[in-house]
Amino acid sequence: MIPILFGVVVIIFTLMYVTPGDPAIAILGENATPEAIQDIQNKLGLNDPYLVRLTKYFLGVFKGDFGISYRTGRPVFEEIMARYPNTLILTFSSVVLGVLIGVTAGIISAVRQYSLLDKLLTSFSLFGVSAPSFWLAMVLVLFFSVKLQWLPATGSYGLKYWVLPVFTLGLQASASIMRMTRSSMLEVIRQDYIRTSKAKGQSNFMTIMRHAFKNAQVPILTIIGIRITHFLAGAVLVETVFSIPGLGAFIISSVNFKDYPVVQGGVLWIALNCIVITLIVDILYCFVDPRIKSAFSKKKKRIIATSVEKVGGR
Amino acid sequence: MNSDGKKNTPLREVWKRFKRNKLALGGLIVLVFLIVVGVFAPYITPYDYAAQDYTSRLIYPNAQHWFGTDNFGRDIFSRVIFGTRYTLFIGLVCTTAAALVGCALGLFAAFFSKLDNVIMRLMDVLIGMPAMLLCISIVAALGSNMRNMMIALSVTAMPNFARVMRAQVLTVRDQEFIEAARSIGASNSRIMIKHIVPNSLAPVIVQFTLGVVNAILMSASLSFVGMGVQPPNPEWGLLISAGRAYLRSEWYMCILPGLAIVITTFALNLLGDGLRDALDPRLKQ
Numbered sequence: 001m002i003p004i005l006f007g008v009v010v011i012i013f014t015l016m017y018v019t020p021g022d023p024a025i026a027i028l029g030e031n032a033t034p035e036a037i038q039d040i041q042n043k044l045g046l047n048d049p050y051l052v053r054l055t056k057y058f059l060g061v062f063k064g065d066f067g068i069s070y071r072t073g074r075p076v077f078e079e080i081m082a083r084y085p086n087t088l089i090l091t092f093s094s095v096v097l098g099v100l101i102g103v104t105a106g107i108i109s110a111v112r113q114y115s116l117l118d119k120l121l122t123s124f125s126l127f128g129v130s131a132p133s134f135w136l137a138m139v140l141v142l143f144f145s146v147k148l149q150w151l152p153a154t155g156s157y158g159l160k161y162w163v164l165p166v167f168t169l170g171l172q173a174s175a176s177i178m179r180m181t182r183s184s185m186l187e188v189i190r191q192d193y194i195r196t197s198k199a200k201g202q203s204n205f206m207t208i209m210r211h212a213f214k215n216a217q218v219p220i221l222t223i224i225g226i227r228i229t230h231f232l233a234g235a236v237l238v239e240t241v242f243s244i245p246g247l248g249a250f251i252i253s254s255v256n257f258k259d260y261p262v263v264q265g266g267v268l269w270i271a272l273n274c275i276v277i278t279l280i281v282d283i284l285y286c287f288v289d290p291r292i293k294s295a296f297s298k299k300k301k302r303i304i305a306t307s308v309e310k311v312g313g314r
Numbered sequence: 315m316n317s318d319g320k321k322n323t324p325l326r327e328v329w330k331r332f333k334r335n336k337l338a339l340g341g342l343i344v345l346v347f348l349i350v351v352g353v354f355a356p357y358i359t360p361y362d363y364a365a366q367d368y369t370s371r372l373i374y375p376n377a378q379h380w381f382g383t384d385n386f387g388r389d390i391f392s393r394v395i396f397g398t399r400y401t402l403f404i405g406l407v408c409t410t411a412a413a414l415v416g417c418a419l420g421l422f423a424a425f426f427s428k429l430d431n432v433i434m435r436l437m438d439v440l441i442g443m444p445a446m447l448l449c450i451s452i453v454a455a456l457g458s459n460m461r462n463m464m465i466a467l468s469v470t471a472m473p474n475f476a477r478v479m480r481a482q483v484l485t486v487r488d489q490e491f492i493e494a495a496r497s498i499g500a501s502n503s504r505i506m507i508k509h510i511v512p513n514s515l516a517p518v519i520v521q522f523t524l525g526v527v528n529a530i531l532m533s534a535s536l537s538f539v540g541m542g543v544q545p546p547n548p549e550w551g552l553l554i555s556a557g558r559a560y561l562r563s564e565w566y567m568c569i570l571p572g573l574a575i576v577i578t579t580f581a582l583n584l585l586g587d588g589l590r591d592a593l594d595p596r597l598k599q
Binding site (some may be wrong): 003004005007008012015018019020092109126127129131132134135138139141142146179229230232233234236237241242248252253255256260263267269271274275278 | 435446451453454540558
């Protein structure tokens with residue numbers, strides 16, 4: 001995890017380093033005097049060699065100092081934190097919605113494979129993974145705010161304003177979660193122990209929930225993790241359509257203003273979040289599937305056991 | 315030999331299995347249709363896609379203008395037809411570039427264990443960043459235009475190919491026919507090109523169709539936020555972006571180009587699912 005984060009910092013810093021255009025001019029404007037430009041360049045350390053600047057940036061990042069925004073003059077970290085909660089709310093509430101719809105639909109369509117309902121649900125999910133989120137957002141706005149006038153179209157001033165954005169991303173998440181749930185349930189449902197459980201008189205519902213679904217959870221968990229990381233970064237489009245002041249929309253507008261410390265810091269912050277989410281998902285695997293846990297904790301014992309077996313077998 | 319007297323090549327087997335899947339076949343037909351539309355766009359469009367006509371601004375879809383006209387009086391149907399070119403070109407070229415470089419890296423990583431760590435850790439870093447963010451960062455560094463967006467999309471898609479190829483090569487590498495090839499004195503390059511690559515391509519092909527879908531969706535997204543194809547080019551994401559301001563009254567301006575994206579990616583997804591089932595029958599549910 002640490003080496004990946006290290007690599008991410010280097011890549012992002014290098015990308016912004018090679019960007020053409022002088023930040024000093026971006027701050028002062030085109031008509032700045034050479035002296036003023038020189039002054040800012042010295043102040044920001046823009047004339048230092050690449051490695052010196054990279055090291056400085058690293059040390060700063062460790063202390064939570066992501067630099068100063070060229071546009072607002074405030075610390076980048078503050079700017080990020082002002083928008084981060086919006087992105088978090090959007091991401092997590094839509095993933096929760098996506099899991100509720102996706103897992104339920106996936107289980108139903110796996111259990112009733114080839115039924116009309118299954119076909120409807122799979123086509124819906126294929127549509128969900130095919131439609132671009134910003135377009136889906138506009139379709140929902142057209143229907144629910146323009147035609148029916150039930151919900152507000154843009155802004156974030158209260159609970160009502162979150163419904164459409166969360167639904168847009170939630171529907172998208174549910175599509176991929178449903179596809180994964182269906183296929184991993186179908187794989188499990190044919191196993192012998194499912195038949196055994198039914199033969200012992202276990203009710204259908206209990207068989208599916210206790211035996212089938214429990215064993216189908218690992219791939220579902222993976223896709224949920226992937227969705228969260230996608231939304232942390234990819235919510236930018238939905239944020240743009242619904243004018244939600246989130247982190248993604250802020251990064252995009254900073255690109256247009258050539259406010260590179262914000263782009264750098266924002267990207268790095270989201271990347272850090274994604275790496276942590278991936279780590280959490282990896283840890284959760286152990287709780288969902290004890291086999292994975294035992295593979296890690298008893299590695300040493302196992303190696304000994306297998307070598308003993310081998311010796312014994314000879 | 316089968317009953318038709320034709321040789322049963324693996325490719326023919328795959329095609330036979332693929333043919334049975336009507337949905338996937340439908341996806342393939344739609345895709346071929348779209349490619350034809352893209353290639354012959356100038357002969358199909360009823361109007362010049364760039365011609366502005368201020369006497370017929372914001373006209374609702376009708377018999378003359380099937381998809382209506384935009385705020386400059388340009389025929390949206392003609393623009394959507396020309397947009398097919400952009401979308402398919404970007405999707406196919408970026409994914410092909412990503413596949414070529416990614417597969418080569420994956421192959422080298424799996425074949426030469428010394429390179430493995432270097433290549434795959436670099437890929438880990440690239441995968442560690444969400445694709446959209448990596449694209450935004452690269453475009454921000456290089457400048458917002460179509461070429462730079464295509465570079466960004468290719469770089470972003472590359473690690474997936476490297477991973478898939480590496481995993482596949484690792485399983486093929488230790489099989490007996492490779493050992494046999496080596497024992498008769500085949501060189502490394504011959505083994506790689508003649509034996510390993512052809513036997514590792516199945517998952518790469520599946521990844522390719524998924525890659526095209528991703529590239530199309532991401533390019534539309536990047537163009538939508540102004541980081542990809544620039545106006546006045548008729549790219550689909552850009553058309554939706556232009557229609558956004560008119561969503562309340564002239565809904566067709568962004569909904570119809572969006573439908574074009576959905577149809578394309580839907581067809582590609584069907585094709586990808588079908589190919590996966592046909593190439594790897596074990597996965598078929």
